[in-house]
Amino acid sequence: MKHLINLLDLAVEDVQAILQHAAALKAECRAGRRTPLLAGRVLAQVFEKPSLRTRVSFEAAMQQLGGSSIFLSSKDAGLGGRESIEDVARVLTSYCDVLVLRTFSHTLIETFARVGRCPVVNGLSDVSHPCQALTDLFTMQEVCGTLEGRTLVYVGDGNNVAVSLAEACAMLGAAFVIAAPEGYQLTPDFLARLQSRFPHCSVTQTTDPREAVSEADVIYTDVWTSMGQEAEKEQRQRIFAAYQVNAALLKAAPSTARFMHCLPARRGQEVTDEVMDSPQSVVFQQAENRLHLAKGLFVWQLT
Numbered sequence: 001m002k003h004l005i006n007l008l009d010l011a012v013e014d015v016q017a018i019l020q021h022a023a024a025l026k027a028e029c030r031a032g033r034r035t036p037l038l039a040g041r042v043l044a045q046v047f048e049k050p051s052l053r054t055r056v057s058f059e060a061a062m063q064q065l066g067g068s069s070i071f072l073s074s075k076d077a078g079l080g081g082r083e084s085i086e087d088v089a090r091v092l093t094s095y096c097d098v099l100v101l102r103t104f105s106h107t108l109i110e111t112f113a114r115v116g117r118c119p120v121v122n123g124l125s126d127v128s129h130p131c132q133a134l135t136d137l138f139t140m141q142e143v144c145g146t147l148e149g150r151t152l153v154y155v156g157d158g159n160n161v162a163v164s165l166a167e168a169c170a171m172l173g174a175a176f177v178i179a180a181p182e183g184y185q186l187t188p189d190f191l192a193r194l195q196s197r198f199p200h201c202s203v204t205q206t207t208d209p210r211e212a213v214s215e216a217d218v219i220y221t222d223v224w225t226s227m228g229q230e231a232e233k234e235q236r237q238r239i240f241a242a243y244q245v246n247a248a249l250l251k252a253a254p255s256t257a258r259f260m261h262c263l264p265a266r267r268g269q270e271v272t273d274e275v276m277d278s279p280q281s282v283v284f285q286q287a288e289n290r291l292h293l294a295k296g297l298f299v300w301q302l303t
């Protein structure tokens with residue numbers, strides 16, 4: 001079964017196939033055509049956290065492809081102890097063709113994939129956000145022309161989004177640089193795993209955002225406080241204050257560098273209005289591309 005739980009579970013050819021499907025479906029959509037490649041298919045989504053982009057883009061993607069979708073909050077699905085997780089997984093996956101989950105605990109998604117009967121997609125967990133990173137590399141390819149030899153510089157928290165971006169860059173031949181404070185960087189364990197799978201990949205960590213962006217093709221940031229970390233909000237605002245992507249940091253980068261953010265953005269914290277709204281920003285192109293990527297993913301999984 002073609003699950004998407006972490007990018008490293010896929011072969012590079014799989015990732016390339018998803019991006020190719022996404023590009024073809026975006027072109028088709030732009031030309032005003034929507035081929036019902038997934039007529040009669042059913043998507044189910046169960047989310048423990050809020051979502052605008054992920055939930056709606058997956059739902060719209062399935063409907064544009066001729067299928068239909070069902071959304072359940074985790075409470076409605078009974079993830080809170082009404083019955084065992086395994087039983088929920090067995091029952092739910094017998095009703096649908098593909099299941100997207102957004103969870104606090106990554107292991108919950110793994111459990112669904114282990115016992116379920118249909119492909120499972122990680123729509124964000126505490127560990128990773130693979131669909132976002134695939135979309136981001138798709139967008140980077142659109143704006144930079146190629147990925148090989150390009151550099152994505154991530155400034156901020158070494159979180160779920162950073163992990164998936166590092167994996168996507170390693171798989172697709174882009175260099176990945178992360179500028180994060182001590183204690184919020186990618187773990188040595190994760191880096192060792194990445195390097196052992198892709199010995200020639202370029203992944204660099206630093207604590208200095210100015211030095212990091214000096215050779216950036218893309219500057220990327222995400223919120224300092226992810227969903228579920230709200231209790232650490234004040235502490236994180238202090239720790240990450242020097243990591244704001246603002247006009248001064250943008251000036252330290254090549255003038256051709258683009259700005260990316262997975263959204264939602266906390267304007268005035270990790271990024272200023274000036275950067276979000278600058279001509280270098282491609283954040284809304286990224287957001288739109290979630291739809292095209294979702295379609296590419298479903299077509300790869302289900303046809």
Ligand code: CP
Nearest residue numbers: 051052053054262263
């Ligand atoms: N980028 C992203 O996953 O956004 P949502 O939380 O709105 O789904």
Ligand code: NVA
Nearest residue numbers: 159161226227263264
């Ligand atoms: N790192 C953020 C991403 C939101 C799309 C979070 O987990 O809340």
